[in-house]
Amino acid sequence: MIERAGGSAVRIPAARMLIDGQWCDGIEGRLIAVHDPATEEKIAEVVAATAADVDRAVQAAHRAYESPSWQKMRPLDRGRLLERLALLIERDADDLARLETLDNGKPYGVSRNVDMKFAMDALRYYGGWSSKMAGEYIQLSPFFDDGGTYRAYTERRPVGVVGGITPWNFPLGQAVQKLAPAIAFGCTVVLKPSEEASLTTLRLGELILEAGFPEGTVNIVTGYGHEAGQALVDHPLVRKIAFTGSTLTGQKILAASARTMKRVTLELGGKSPTIVLADADLDQAIPGAANAIFPNSGQVCTAGSRLLVEASIFDEVTQGVARLAQDLKLGSGFDPLVQLGPLVSARQLDRVSALVAKGIEEGAEPLCGGARDAGRGYFYRPTVLSGGRPDMQIAHEEVFGPVVLAMPVQDPRDIKALANDTAYGLGASIWTRDINKAHLLAAQLDCGTVWINTHNVLDLAMPFGGTKLSGLGREFGTEVIHAYTEPRAVCMRLETSAFD
Ligand code: NDP
Numbered sequence: 001m002i003e004r005a006g007g008s009a010v011r012i013p014a015a016r017m018l019i020d021g022q023w024c025d026g027i028e029g030r031l032i033a034v035h036d037p038a039t040e041e042k043i044a045e046v047v048a049a050t051a052a053d054v055d056r057a058v059q060a061a062h063r064a065y066e067s068p069s070w071q072k073m074r075p076l077d078r079g080r081l082l083e084r085l086a087l088l089i090e091r092d093a094d095d096l097a098r099l100e101t102l103d104n105g106k107p108y109g110v111s112r113n114v115d116m117k118f119a120m121d122a123l124r125y126y127g128g129w130s131s132k133m134a135g136e137y138i139q140l141s142p143f144f145d146d147g148g149t150y151r152a153y154t155e156r157r158p159v160g161v162v163g164g165i166t167p168w169n170f171p172l173g174q175a176v177q178k179l180a181p182a183i184a185f186g187c188t189v190v191l192k193p194s195e196e197a198s199l200t201t202l203r204l205g206e207l208i209l210e211a212g213f214p215e216g217t218v219n220i221v222t223g224y225g226h227e228a229g230q231a232l233v234d235h236p237l238v239r240k241i242a243f244t245g246s247t248l249t250g251q252k253i254l255a256a257s258a259r260t261m262k263r264v265t266l267e268l269g270g271k272s273p274t275i276v277l278a279d280a281d282l283d284q285a286i287p288g289a290a291n292a293i294f295p296n297s298g299q300v301c302t303a304g305s306r307l308l309v310e311a312s313i314f315d316e317v318t319q320g321v322a323r324l325a326q327d328l329k330l331g332s333g334f335d336p337l338v339q340l341g342p343l344v345s346a347r348q349l350d351r352v353s354a355l356v357a358k359g360i361e362e363g364a365e366p367l368c369g370g371a372r373d374a375g376r377g378y379f380y381r382p383t384v385l386s387g388g389r390p391d392m393q394i395a396h397e398e399v400f401g402p403v404v405l406a407m408p409v410q411d412p413r414d415i416k417a418l419a420n421d422t423a424y425g426l427g428a429s430i431w432t433r434d435i436n437k438a439h440l441l442a443a444q445l446d447c448g449t450v451w452i453n454t455h456n457v458l459d460l461a462m463p464f465g466g467t468k469l470s471g472l473g474r475e476f477g478t479e480v481i482h483a484y485t486e487p488r489a490v491c492m493r494l495e496t497s498a499f500d
Contacts, residue, residue, distance in 0.1 A: 018205035020060035021215030037105035049223035054231035057219040064216030082127035101333035105341035126180035156485040158186035160239035163232040168197035265473035270426030274304035285431035286320035292455035298402035322367035325382035352401030359394035425467030429455035
């Protein structure tokens with residue numbers, strides 16, 4: 001147990017892994033220390049899984065996948081497993097949210113009302129899909145006449161064993177986002193959370209056992225990406241990798257997957273623009289632009305990290321966003337008044353600090369923030385940089401921190417080019433009162449999601465993913481069926497003379 005302010009006692013899961021329905025140690029016994037990002041105190045250890053550990057987990061997932069009982073399980077009953085898990089998360093949501101806050105740093109209110117709610121919703125949303133897999137019935141046109149008539153049908157088959165590799169910004173939500181569709185569509189899973197934030201995924205393992213998931217259907221290995229993650233990607237029995245994380249790691253996974261021709265879905269980085277047109281309702285657009293970047297301390301792949309504002313309202317908008325940023329209270333996620341927690345790790349703090357320092361060196365002017373917070377913990381002050389130019393490094397690299405770069409737009413006809421001037425293509429928001437401008441501009445943006453007069457609204461019913469270096473494939477919505485299943489065509493010949 002770890003004690004935190006406000007009398008919160010947080011139970012820490014043991015440093016073990018879930019393989020074949022059993023909690024077990026790593027073969028080599030190596031452990032990784034886990035730190036509270038708000039205090040830098042060591043709070044736990046997790047196993048550093050080796051390739052041999054990953055092999056055990058994949059073999060278990062493969063046996064579970066091939067087992068007659070899993071193959072024959074009614075789709076509705078797979079959905080019931082997910083519903084039972086949702087009910088257990090609901091029961092333990094306060095505990096799980098405290099653990100997420102301790103491990104990741106985000107404010108408890110966010111862990112409880114965003115992360116836990118998303119996890120429960122995702123289990124229920126995908127649970128519903130389990131019984132809705134359907135194929136097609138197709139009439140064929142053979143180029144020969146053998147006295148028969150040809151028909152075919154397709155059925156959607158689960159891809160098999162899925163490797164789910166997840167990041168640290170929404171740890172429990174991301175784990176559920178990978179396991180729920182896999183189970184719904186009849187796959188089995190090996191999850192590998194980020195070593196920066198594995199604890200709620202391990203607690204999820206306890207609930208998976210309690211919910212009665214058959215042995216081996218969900219396995220959890222912890223450890224380093226280059227070791228455990230890589231072993232999962234290289235394993236020939238893993239048929240698909242579902243990954244969320246950096247573009248660089250996504251590229252490595254894509255290249256490595258070629259060897260075994262794995263299916264991959266990659267949900268990667270972004271440099272999403274928040275576009276404020278001169279006719280926007282600024283009472284909405286200014287808080288909207290702040291909300292696009294600062295929640296979760298900017299560690300959100302769709303964060304609006306480039307603020308493109310028409311020149312006539314540039315000062316009013318940027319100063320308004322800076323005022324809101326300055327008012328945000330930074331501190332321990334266990335303090336109910338805190339709005340921004342720390343960044344997840346010292347490494348992430350160094351990365352954000354270096355990118356902002358380089359931006360300032362290149363001529364950006366901080367209207368607020370621009371530095372880490374004094375004292376212990378990986379805190380970075382919410383930052384608005386004005387005077388942005390497209391040639392700056394910070395205009396192109398994902399910061400993944402509470403930092404927005406503002407750029408004035410002199411001519412509205414330049415907006416499309418400026419917005420699309422990025423290697424990424426995840427999201428964008430447009431703030432305007434003019435419905436014509438909103439839809440015409442939306443059609444010109446090269447990205448997976450465009451929001452109009454809002455930002456960061458993700459919904460399980462709406463497909464989510466990116467173009468360009470932001471990824472491959474889509475999660476959520478009906479699109480997810482294609483990510484976890486493949487069609488199998490069955491072709492038959494009917495004897496036309498059967499009733500002669
Ligand atoms: P990574 O992409 O390295 O980590 C994401 C996951 O991939 C983790 O579980 C990681 O394991 C694992 N991983 C790392 N290397 C490999 C590999 N070779 N094969 C298989 N799995 C691997 O992100 P970082 O934590 O390094 O963060 C760096 C940057 O990535 C951030 O600053 C941000 O810009 C971006 N990012 C984007 C996210 C998004 O939501 N799109 C989420 C997180 C980060 P482990 O962490 O244990 O090494």
